[in-house]
Amino acid sequence: MIRLTDVHKSFGSNDVLRGVDLHVPKGKSMVVIGGSGTGKSVLIKSVLGLVTPDSGVIEVDGVDVTRQPRDAFLARFGMLFQGGALFDSLPVWQNVAFRLMRGALKRPKAEAREIAIEKLRRVGLGPDVADRLPAELSGGMQKRVSLARAIAASPEIIFFDEPTTGLDPIMSGVINDLIREIVVEMGATAITITHDMTSVRAISDRVAMLHRGKIRWEGPIADLDHSNDPYVDQFIHGRASGPIETLR
Amino acid sequence: MTNPIAALGRAVLGALAFVGRLALFSGETISHLVRPPFYPRELGTALIQIGFYSLPVVGLTALFTGGALALQIYAGGARFSAEAVVPQIVAIGMVRELGPVLVGLMIAARVTSSVAAEIATMRVTEQIDALVTLSTNPMKYLTLPRVLAATLVMPVLVGIGDTIGILGGYLVATETLGFNASTYIKNTADFLEFMDIFSSLIKGGVFGFIAALMGCYYGMNSGRGAQGVGSATKTSVVAAAILILASNFILTQAFFSA
Numbered sequence: 001m002i003r004l005t006d007v008h009k010s011f012g013s014n015d016v017l018r019g020v021d022l023h024v025p026k027g028k029s030m031v032v033i034g035g036s037g038t039g040k041s042v043l044i045k046s047v048l049g050l051v052t053p054d055s056g057v058i059e060v061d062g063v064d065v066t067r068q069p070r071d072a073f074l075a076r077f078g079m080l081f082q083g084g085a086l087f088d089s090l091p092v093w094q095n096v097a098f099r100l101m102r103g104a105l106k107r108p109k110a111e112a113r114e115i116a117i118e119k120l121r122r123v124g125l126g127p128d129v130a131d132r133l134p135a136e137l138s139g140g141m142q143k144r145v146s147l148a149r150a151i152a153a154s155p156e157i158i159f160f161d162e163p164t165t166g167l168d169p170i171m172s173g174v175i176n177d178l179i180r181e182i183v184v185e186m187g188a189t190a191i192t193i194t195h196d197m198t199s200v201r202a203i204s205d206r207v208a209m210l211h212r213g214k215i216r217w218e219g220p221i222a223d224l225d226h227s228n229d230p231y232v233d234q235f236i237h238g239r240a241s242g243p244i245e246t247l248r
Numbered sequence: 249m250t251n252p253i254a255a256l257g258r259a260v261l262g263a264l265a266f267v268g269r270l271a272l273f274s275g276e277t278i279s280h281l282v283r284p285p286f287y288p289r290e291l292g293t294a295l296i297q298i299g300f301y302s303l304p305v306v307g308l309t310a311l312f313t314g315g316a317l318a319l320q321i322y323a324g325g326a327r328f329s330a331e332a333v334v335p336q337i338v339a340i341g342m343v344r345e346l347g348p349v350l351v352g353l354m355i356a357a358r359v360t361s362s363v364a365a366e367i368a369t370m371r372v373t374e375q376i377d378a379l380v381t382l383s384t385n386p387m388k389y390l391t392l393p394r395v396l397a398a399t400l401v402m403p404v405l406v407g408i409g410d411t412i413g414i415l416g417g418y419l420v421a422t423e424t425l426g427f428n429a430s431t432y433i434k435n436t437a438d439f440l441e442f443m444d445i446f447s448s449l450i451k452g453g454v455f456g457f458i459a460a461l462m463g464c465y466y467g468m469n470s471g472r473g474a475q476g477v478g479s480a481t482k483t484s485v486v487a488a489a490i491l492i493l494a495s496n497f498i499l500t501q502a503f504f505s506a
Contacts, residue, residue, distance in 0.1 A: 049380075070383075087370075
């Protein structure tokens, strides 16, 4: 489904991606783990074309992403951004239905609102939230709205960038469960970026660890605890000592 | 010896690179005028935000400037017994120069800053990236409506500013300087020519384009964090003000140098 081959990306002298190879099979939920600043977000933004790789090939369904018609390509994706990235000036329902009110997927306004309210209900929010502005919602509710927006057009592929950052453990659990349910229910292919190990165990079919710009380890979630990789072991157990350098 | 030359070279290259980036940004913005999809709702919102909500500041600026201009011309004219030229000089001064320039600068302060801050905040909070993932071109959705709205509405604002400025001069002249009201109006109307008004409105359109374009350009290219937003806002206003004054000189020369 999604295949990255020898993808490199630098920002000035900072080599963020140094030859990433990764394959995400269709319908599977891949979680990419790794320390802060290891290029996890750059990785998914490269797939979407928000960041242009310096070299390497990114394919979706065997076709180079740079050769696919842009709008049709993006219409297959949904994305939950780390900070929600909701549009401040639009009420909640228009945020959720944004894609359904413009472009190729445009629907009548009433129908778009109806779908938005249904998607809000799917993420546990009532219709009373629909006409509020994002600034009037709590962080957890904003994350849910962003999740509703990501799934509004029933995309084939969904990216989740740090879906539980800044949330309390209970709300994190709620979001993790929602993501898992939605991915299974829609049969979508998903890539989640996180360093929250609870999320990893709740969401993933497969796990990849990004370290120093390369995929250090990749395998099914069941193998994560006995990967025999000292880097993976240090990361998943949150140890301060080990092969991963830490600033103290 | 090489260091100053290298610094000069870097500065020249930097300036040329900026001009190139700005030209590409302008070209891309304009190209979206003829490439669907279009966002009329965004254009309507921008017209109201930039046009309607700028009316108070434009009106007050023009009113006080027109009044002060009348006082200055009267006092200056008295030195060589030419007090009677107040209506003519207020009219030509407001319409040809002060109206468009002051309205342009007020719009740079009010609109450029808010556009730059809004778009820069959207950049920092990944809202621009979100637009892209929702198959919406940010240049088409954010930049074009604002630039088009400012270009269309600024001639109207300048026309209103010119009129209110002349009114300010009229009020001061008739209420405090002893001018006859009907004579003042007649002198003003007789003295103004088509080219005076035409140049004023054209300047308004150009200044509106510059003001909104600078806000969008610096907003889209904002750095990270609160400092990035602040820097984008400040730089956009300075750049817009300088470009407005520079283009005013060029346009004045083009219209009136012959």
